[in-house]
Amino acid sequence: MTPKKIYKRFEIGSTITASKIVLFLYDKERNRKMIVKSKTPFLARVTGIKVFKLGKVYLSSCGERSFTPTDTIALLEVRRGVMSKPLYVQGEDAQIANEEYVIPLLVNQFWSELAKEEMSKMSKEFTRDAKGRWK
Secondary structure: OOHHHHHHHOOOOOEEEEEEEEEEEEOOOOEEEEEEEEEEEEEEEEEEEEEEEEEEEEEOOOOOEEEEEEEEEEEEEEEOOOOOOOEEEOHHHEEEOOOOOOOOOOOOOOOOHHHHHHHHHHHHOOOEOOOOOEO
């Protein structure tokens, strides 16, 4: 999707559900490739749109690097909580969540009961050490 189509469909601050995230890796020929990784469906809040470039990295004889872009892709930048790192989602893989599921972006906002239950289920899946702390 182009950035204009994403802006028309999703507003910054809206809550979405998604089940795939996008990662970028370099292969043996130094090509930057996009990989779509499936996850269990999750709730997130849209915090922006980011445009990534796909292409190839060339190394010169003196060790300098140059990047030649071959394609661009616009992705939604989403966060699952207040302090979490951004995840990138394709616009085709995201849907606007029901109004009942609200993820507060600020600490002083209130959580809905459904969001509390969902976050409680997610926290039980985290691995813990012998004292019960999250790893």
